[in-house]
Amino acid sequence: MSDDFKEVTETELPANIRALWLKSQSAVELNNFSYSISLCHAVLKDSPGFVDARRLARKAAACENAGKKKKKGLFGGSGLSLMKIPSLGKKDPIAAMEALEVELAKSPFDGQANDMLYDCAIRMNFQDTAAFALETVRSGSPENTQLLHKLAEYYLVRDMPDEAADVYNDIVKQDSSDISAAKGSKDATARASMKKQKWEEADSFRDVMKNSDEAAEQESANRAAMTQDQMMEKLEKLSAEYAGDNGNLKLVKEIASLYEQLEDWPNAYSFFQYAYELSNKDVALENKAVYMKDKAGQFHLDELRKNMEANPENEEIRNQYESLTAERTASQVTEAQDRVDRNPTDPQLRYELGLALFNSGSHSDAIPHLQQATRNPHIRTRVLLLLGRTFRAKNMHDLAIKQLSDALADLHAMDGTKKEVLYEKGLIHEDMDDKVSALDSFKQIYEVDYGYRDVAQRVENSY
16 A cells, blocks of 8 residues: 555545535535535545545435436446446556546445445555445445445454444345354354453453453543543543654654644644654645644734733734734745645645735735636635635725626525625625615625624614
8 A cells, every 4th residue: 555545534634625525514414415526526536545525425426316217237337437447446546446436426325336446445455445335335235245245254354243243134134044144143243242351362350351441441532522631631641652652653643633622733733743754744744734833823823912902002012913923924925835836736725825925915916826726616716705805905896896796606505605705795895885786795694694794783774
């Protein structure tokens, strides 16, 4: 397996990819299934080891295809396109997985396609993805007992007898004459029982109890949702381990993620940056470190601003705040420019540079980068909003209105983004002394969200 690819969690996604991931989840909630699938594909193109995106894509595809008749041809429901994938999978498993996602968007429970996805995942050592591929068949095509046997055997190889027993039981439900599945269920259940208490390794009942306590502690430590006290307790244990093994990449990443969850941005940045250095320059970790650095800088600036507001007469604090703001803005421009120089065709990086330039007051310099960023459909609305603000800052109100109108054409549901675009459009109409158009923008928000900013006051004062 290439060191460049591994299975990742949501917290390990680069900031720009996590934004796409959040948008894909929102699209499913709005029943925009095809859009959610396309966003999941974009996430997987960057982070093929992020199995949650495959889960969501499958869920969206199941909803999108519900009630549709399956087309059957000479080669079954999947068609000729699947025939080329096995040979591709041997040469380039990641490319094969991308091709399979296209097929699975049309037929999410197809046994042949999911079996191929399993094989590619095994080649990449994507263990969770491999299990997910066959679990998809289990949930959507449980009559395919051949693949369910394969899933049960996979769980046994991974020493997951409880899961294997459940799969064997499902096979028996489908085919009560399957003697092999009935025996497999019985054997897996017995193996699970022994594993649970670790009878094979225990010399005494005391050892069994000790192992049970350790298992409970481990289970508690691995819970996805922890309280702040639990996180601090876990951090203390990991820090003790780190003191004796500070070159352990997995440990460093785990500590970094805990600091991120605790919103301790400076320490999160420090550990993600160190993880990047240990990882032989993993791009995902580099992006994570950059994001944490930005959060740490913003946190410091916010603390300084609060101090300044609490001490309005203190010129020293004010000067320090203004100096740090200017320094931070200039640094963001430099870093964003460096990233664009390394990858000039990436629209997301162009957007980030345009945003940094806008924040620095370099509005004319921001425009060409933002215009290039509109090529990415996933961030187009956000880019058009910023372009509208940029043209407004240059008093080019007609061009600003045009960008925001284009953004609104892409927006259908009255979500937070649409409200923000409408509000900005209303402000620009006010700048142009077009009170009728401004009120129309504010009213659209008022009708669905009375408490949004000051729209209620603006609308009611117009009567």
